[in-house]
Amino acid sequence: MKETEHNNTFDIDAVSAAAHIFLTEDEKAKMTADVQKVIDFAGTLEGQCGDGGTCFEERYAPLRADEPESRFAREDMLDSSSSDKCGKPYVMRVVEGE
Amino acid sequence: MLSRREISAVELTQAFLSRIDATDTETGAFITVDREGALCSARESDKRRAAGESLGIFDGIPYSLKDNISTKGIETTCASRILRGYIPPYDATVAAKLKNSGAVLLGKNNLDEFGMGSETVNGAYMLCRNPHDRSRIAGGSSGGSAASVADGTSVFSLGSDTGGSVRLPASHCGVVGLKPTYSAVSRYGLVSYASSLDVVGMLCKNVADTRAVFDLIRGRDIYDQTTRDFSRSCGDISLKGLRIALPKELLGADLSDEVSIALDFSIKMLEAEGAIIEEVSLPSIKQSAAAYLVLSMAEASSNLGRYDGIRYGHRSEMTAETVGEHISRTRGEGFGDEVKRRILAGTYFLSENGREKYYKNALSAMNLICAEYAALFERFDAMISPVATRSAKKIGEKTTKAEGYREDEFTVCANLTGIPAISVPCPCVSGMPVGIQLSASHGREDVLFSLSDAIERGTGK
Numbered sequence: 001m002k003e004t005e006h007n008n009t010f011d012i013d014a015v016s017a018a019a020h021i022f023l024t025e026d027e028k029a030k031m032t033a034d035v036q037k038v039i040d041f042a043g044t045l046e047g048q049c050g051d052g053g054t055c056f057e058e059r060y061a062p063l064r065a066d067e068p069e070s071r072f073a074r075e076d077m078l079d080s081s082s083s084d085k086c087g088k089p090y091v092m093r094v095v096e097g098e
Numbered sequence: 099m100l101s102r103r104e105i106s107a108v109e110l111t112q113a114f115l116s117r118i119d120a121t122d123t124e125t126g127a128f129i130t131v132d133r134e135g136a137l138c139s140a141r142e143s144d145k146r147r148a149a150g151e152s153l154g155i156f157d158g159i160p161y162s163l164k165d166n167i168s169t170k171g172i173e174t175t176c177a178s179r180i181l182r183g184y185i186p187p188y189d190a191t192v193a194a195k196l197k198n199s200g201a202v203l204l205g206k207n208n209l210d211e212f213g214m215g216s217e218t219v220n221g222a223y224m225l226c227r228n229p230h231d232r233s234r235i236a237g238g239s240s241g242g243s244a245a246s247v248a249d250g251t252s253v254f255s256l257g258s259d260t261g262g263s264v265r266l267p268a269s270h271c272g273v274v275g276l277k278p279t280y281s282a283v284s285r286y287g288l289v290s291y292a293s294s295l296d297v298v299g300m301l302c303k304n305v306a307d308t309r310a311v312f313d314l315i316r317g318r319d320i321y322d323q324t325t326r327d328f329s330r331s332c333g334d335i336s337l338k339g340l341r342i343a344l345p346k347e348l349l350g351a352d353l354s355d356e357v358s359i360a361l362d363f364s365i366k367m368l369e370a371e372g373a374i375i376e377e378v379s380l381p382s383i384k385q386s387a388a389a390y391l392v393l394s395m396a397e398a399s400s401n402l403g404r405y406d407g408i409r410y411g412h413r414s415e416m417t418a419e420t421v422g423e424h425i426s427r428t429r430g431e432g433f434g435d436e437v438k439r440r441i442l443a444g445t446y447f448l449s450e451n452g453r454e455k456y457y458k459n460a461l462s463a464m465n466l467i468c469a470e471y472a473a474l475f476e477r478f479d480a481m482i483s484p485v486a487t488r489s490a491k492k493i494g495e496k497t498t499k500a501e502g503y504r505e506d507e508f509t510v511c512a513n514l515t516g517i518p519a520i521s522v523p524c525p526c527v528s529g530m531p532v533g534i535q536l537s538a539s540h541g542r543e544d545v546l547f548s549l550s551d552a553i554e555r556g557t558g559k
Contacts, residue, residue, distance in 0.1 A: 010446050019399065019445040020406070020422065021438055022430030031439055037499055038391065038443045045388045045459040 010039060100147065100158045107143035107158030111136050111202050114160040118204065118251045126226040127236075127245040129165045130173050131205035136160065139202040146200065155310065157200030162252040164243050165206035166213055167298070168287035169193050172203075176289050177211045177221030180405050180412045180432025190287020191322065192256055192298050192315045199314055204252055208242030211434045212402065213260055213291040215239050216505065218267070219493065220436045227493065228270060230530055234490040237267030243301045244271035248531075254302040254311055260291050261390050262485070262509025264299030265521040265535060270490035272523045272531025274308045274550065275301045279540050280516035281326050283312075284319035292397035295390075295513040305522070305550045312543060328541035335548045338372030342549075343478040347383040348508055354488040356532050360524035361484055364534040367556035368482070368549060375482065382470045383511060385463040387503040390510035392447050392460035399444030402437070405429060464514050471515045475539035480549055482536055484508055485521045489530035508535065518543050522550045525557055 012032045016023050023031065099105045115133055122128050143158035163169060166176045168186035170193075175181045189197060196203070210220040218226035218241025226241040228234040229249035236245040240257025244267035247255055257264045259277040268275025277299045288298055298315065302308040319325045344365070353361075365375050407413035407428035414431050418424035433441070447456040474481070486505055491497070512519035517540055521533035534553065538545040 012442070015442050015446050015449070017426075018449070019441050020403075020426045020429055021433065021441060022423075022426040023438070024430075027430075027435075027438070031435070031442065034439055035443050035446070038395070038439070039446060039456075041499070041503065042388050042392045042443075042447065042456050042460070045385060045392070045463050046455065048385055048459075048463065 010036065101152070103147075107140040107147070107202065108137060110158060111140040111160050111204070114204055114251060114253075117249075121229070121249055122251060124227065124232055125229055125245050125249050125251075126208055126224045127242040127249060127251060128162070128205045129175060129177060129208050129221075129223055129242070132172055132203060135172065136202050136204050139200075143200050143202065153198070153200035156196065156314065158202060159253050160202045160204050161196065162204050162207050162243065162246050162255045163193060164209050164240050164255065164257040166209060166258055166289040166291075167193055167206075167256060168289070169203070169206065172206065174206065174289070175223070176213070177209045177223060178432065178434065178437070179222045180407075180429070181410075182222075182412055184411050186287070188287065191284035191319045193287060195315050196256075207240070207246055207255055207257070209257075210239035210241070210263075211437050212289065212398070213239040213258055213263055213296075214398070214436050214440055216262065216266055216502075217493075218242060218245075220434060222434055225493065228490050228530075230272065231490070233492055234530065235270065235493055237270035237490060239263040239267075240275075240299070240301065241267045241271075244268050244273055244275065247271070247273045247301050247303060254300060254307055256311075256315070257299050257301055258288055258291075259297050259299040259513065260295045260394060261506060261513050264301060265485050265509055265512075265519060265533070268301055268521040269485040269523075269533030269535075270531065272526070272533075273301050273303060274305055274523065275299060275521040275533070276308050276312060276543070276546070277512055277519045278312060278316065278543060279328065279518045280513075281324050282316045282328055282518070282541070282543070284315075284317075284322040284325050286319055286321035290397075290401040292394040293401060294397060295394055297513070305547060305554050308520070308550075309547050328543075330541055330544050333544060334551070335544055336372070337368060337548060337552055340368075340373045340480065340545070340549075341478045342368060342373050342375045343378045343474055343481045344375055345380045345383060345481065345483055346377050347380055348483040352487050352504065353484060356489055356526075356528045356530070357484045357487060359527050360532040360534050361482070363524050363556065364482060364522070364553050367553050370556075371552050373549070373552075376478075378474065378478075380470055380474065382463070382467045383507055386467055386511050386514060387506040389460045389463035389467065390506060390514060391443075391503075392456050393464065393514075395440045395444035396447045396457055396460075397444070399441045399448060402433075402441055405432065407432070467511055468515050471511065471517065479542075480536055480538045480545050482534065485533045485535045489528060489532050512537055516540060518546055520546045520550055522553045523557065524553065
């Protein structure tokens with residue numbers, strides 16, 4: 001997707017093309033403002049999260065604590081090409097399009 | 099009554115079907131009623147009981163499922179045009195477990211489209227009304243499930259909770275709603291909204307039913323690799339000396355009188371049984387709504403990418419020059435406005451620039467919240483808080499975005515952290531139900547049930 005964002009504004013034509021959703025001109029007009037408000041609210045996280053980290057390992061640690069055969073421990077389940085030391089769960093691989 | 103043969107499963111099922119006929123046209127809790135299937139299951143249940151081969155306490159009990167839980171041979175729409183006519187070739191694990199227990203499936207409950215909403219007004223087919231006051235919302239997105247239990251058109255229902263979608267309608271409809279620990283219940287067959295946040299939950303009339311349903315449907319599933327068996331049983335624990343946190347970020351002048359009264363009532367009930375309640379501060383709650391918004395929409399953008407009209411569901415009849423254009427038109431026609439908004443925002447959050455600025459920040463915020471909650475549960479056994487700032491609002495009543503994000507703060511942390519949380523009804527003072535929320539650390543549904551029992555005893559139920 002070729003992006004033409006400036007200052008947190010987004011290009012609804014580019015985004016809807018990337019999402020494969022056809023929008024009428026009326027829908028574009030209605031949704032541009034709505035989605036921009038959502039993006040602006042999401043932007044309030046900037047500078048608020050410190051060094052929270054992004055690794056999924058801490059999040060799923062309670063699930064793995066006493067499970068030696070969990071999927072996270074099995075090498076064949078990990079994405080071996082990932083530079084992340086704990087590998088990436090399926091969800092993250094999907095959203096990053098790997 | 100079933101085991102004493104005071105009533106047959108067929109008579110019981112017919113009574114519930116008659117109730118649906120009498121009230122559901124106004125309530126809108128059901129998208130699909132499987133009359134034939136329900137009566138067939140009930141007849142089988144009666145045969146087993148007559149032969150002394152009852153399958154257990156659920157054999158012959160009528161229930162319903164939110165319409166985003168796959169049911170073999172029964173239409174599953176997620177309240178979306180894009181899945182109109184879609185009939186799954188398999189049962190979700192939770193549906194299969196209930197089928198194998200002999201419970202009688204009455205039908206599929208209404209919801210906000212794909213679970214995206216908190217009022218059950220965003221569905222493609224009909225909106226759902228609160229049985230206590232039909233001019234008011236039932237809450238969402240499992241509004242149909244909550245309304246059916248409250249209205250007496252099912253004994254219990256399974257819903258799904260991604261950001262409060264079991265707890266909020268439970269509070270608004272005056273029933274018990276449990277969001278189990280993430281991984282305690284299989285998501286196989288639950289139509290995905292945000293896979294790292296979605297949990298199958300249950301809505302029941304009382305705590306004992308909730309405990310029984312949870313015990314039935316939980317457990318490791320080979321079809322869902324995120325599941326595990328939690329070793330703790332759901333027996334009673336003593337409340338004496340139990341330490342309960344009350345986060346000050348979820349108190350404030352914006353709480354309605356009815357919610358404040360319900361909270362005070364619950365605290366009194368728990369203190370009367372020896373629990374110790376202490377006010378604490380969880381500053382990361384203030385980032386929770388934004389973090390939830392980014393992560394859920396990003397995952398939704400990915401998960402809903404599968405709906406292209408190629409193999410199942412709605413397909414556009416407009417001519418298109420390319421496959422891509424055809425898919426775009428199908429999705430444009432099939433998705434409702436709220437779903438489109440969330441997919442667009444989620445796509446933006448995952449774009450080349452958006453990922454660094456939004457998605458990774460949201461992951462950081464989520465980890466901060468998890469760390470804060472982990473530290474909290476080192477010192478406390480549970481947490482008590484409101485489910486929302488108020489009882490159910492009128493259908494069509496406008497709220498600001500800020501008010502909406504504030505409401506999210508009450509429920510989304512349980513999904514971001516994966517901890518279990520339950521909404522328990524409190525006495526009504528305004529005529530509309532209000533629930534109070536209890537949370538505990540991972541796998542500690544036993545704590546939630548014991549605390550909820552105490553509150554329920556206080557209401558005289």
